[in-house]
Amino acid sequence: MDDISRARLHAARQQFSPEVTYLNTATHGLPPLLARQALERYIHDASAGRFQPSDSDDVVASARSAYARLVGVPAERIAVGTHVSQFTGTIAASLPAGSEVLVARNEFTSVVFPFMSREADGLRVREVPLDRLPDEVGPNTSLVAVAAVQSATGAIAPVQDLITACADNGARLMLDTTQSFGWLPVPADRVDLTVCSTYKWALGPRGAAFLTGTSEALAALRPLAPNWFAGTDPWSSLYGGPLRLSDAPRRLDLAPVWPAWYGLLPALELIEEVGVQTIREHDTALANRLRTAMDLEPAGSAIVSLEVSEEAARRAARAGIATSARAGRMRASFHLYNDEDDVDRLVKALT
Numbered sequence: 001m002d003d004i005s006r007a008r009l010h011a012a013r014q015q016f017s018p019e020v021t022y023l024n025t026a027t028h029g030l031p032p033l034l035a036r037q038a039l040e041r042y043i044h045d046a047s048a049g050r051f052q053p054s055d056s057d058d059v060v061a062s063a064r065s066a067y068a069r070l071v072g073v074p075a076e077r078i079a080v081g082t083h084v085s086q087f088t089g090t091i092a093a094s095l096p097a098g099s100e101v102l103v104a105r106n107e108f109t110s111v112v113f114p115f116m117s118r119e120a121d122g123l124r125v126r127e128v129p130l131d132r133l134p135d136e137v138g139p140n141t142s143l144v145a146v147a148a149v150q151s152a153t154g155a156i157a158p159v160q161d162l163i164t165a166c167a168d169n170g171a172r173l174m175l176d177t178t179q180s181f182g183w184l185p186v187p188a189d190r191v192d193l194t195v196c197s198t199y200k201w202a203l204g205p206r207g208a209a210f211l212t213g214t215s216e217a218l219a220a221l222r223p224l225a226p227n228w229f230a231g232t233d234p235w236s237s238l239y240g241g242p243l244r245l246s247d248a249p250r251r252l253d254l255a256p257v258w259p260a261w262y263g264l265l266p267a268l269e270l271i272e273e274v275g276v277q278t279i280r281e282h283d284t285a286l287a288n289r290l291r292t293a294m295d296l297e298p299a300g301s302a303i304v305s306l307e308v309s310e311e312a313a314r315r316a317a318r319a320g321i322a323t324s325a326r327a328g329r330m331r332a333s334f335h336l337y338n339d340e341d342d343v344d345r346l347v348k349a350l351t
């Protein structure tokens with residue numbers, strides 16, 4: 001990492017003040033100080049009767065543009081919403097009966113339930129091990145839906161092989177970037193659809209999500225919850241017919257949860273300032289420091305899944321270290337606010 005990147009990272013880290021050793025970004029990220037201040041201003045204005053809903057339009061538009069710059073997809077091909085499951089549900093609803101959807105075994109349920117809930121309508125969902133996904137794509141596959149980084153284990157999906165396998169078989173690829181956006185770039189411009197909840201590595205409050213896609217893949221989607229915000233002109237779409245939804249992918253927008261966007265915008269700007277590549281180097285170096293200390297081979301993920309005894313997990317909790325328990329193992333995750341001391345504290349508690 002060069003000196004400028006190191007200085008930017010150092011400056012950004014001043015925005016965080018956890019009161020514990022926080023190794024749990026895979027559950028939710030810590031909002032930076034500027035996000036906290038924006039939320040406080042929003043609450044103050046709303047309580048004082050000074051908040052105007054239309055004031056939030058610029059905030060949502062700026063967040064959409066910041067996300068567009070970060071993922072390399074034009075803002076016109078990005079829809080805003082609240083949850084991954086909302087967008088996965090939209091995608092599931094667009095598939096005709098008989099379609100095969102390939103998913104990874106033990107995938108986070110917001111990625112798979114929306115498809116499984118349509119099995120009664122004739123959708124066929126096939127679960128296979130993550131590393132087998134590219135080989136299992138066949139001529140009958142309509143869609144592969146997978147998280148770029150697995151929630152429970154931190155395993156990274158074979159994205160390049162999936163792009164090739166899907167192209168070879170005429171299938172679409174949907175990537176969930178909730179556990180990767182902010183530290184692991186994915187080639188979103190070459191993936192049919194991506195969905196992302198922004199309360200983890202994107203450091204926003206819960207309640208904001210993005211959908212991106214190619215023009216063709218987005219054109220195939222119909223909004224599940226058509227609403228005024230998706231109208232041709234939102235503020236002229238508040239009452240009555242006729243139906244006047246935007247023709248653009250914005251027709252898939254869900255009216256914003258205002259505070260979520262006030263908190264998210266400064267967080268996205270902070271990630272942009274530091275740079276995803278710098279964050280990736282920092283996060284994975286810390287994860288690898290833990291792996292090495294625990295006699296594991298280094299890997300490329302910011303999430304580490306460890307087999308630890310219940311007693312060791314209790315010792316870590318007593319030492320004020322926040323991790324999570326997933327798939328019967330301890331999940332520790334590292335982001336820009338963590339440092340080597342955090343790793344060493346966990347190692348000390350576990351060994």
Ligand SMILES: Cc1ncc(COP(=O)(O)O)c(C=O)c1O
Nearest residue numbers: 083084085108110147151178197
């Ligand atoms: C891979 C992945 N996708 C999505 C989510 C969140 O989904 P939703 O926004 O539907 O709550 C999580 C939360 O842990 C996740 O790990």
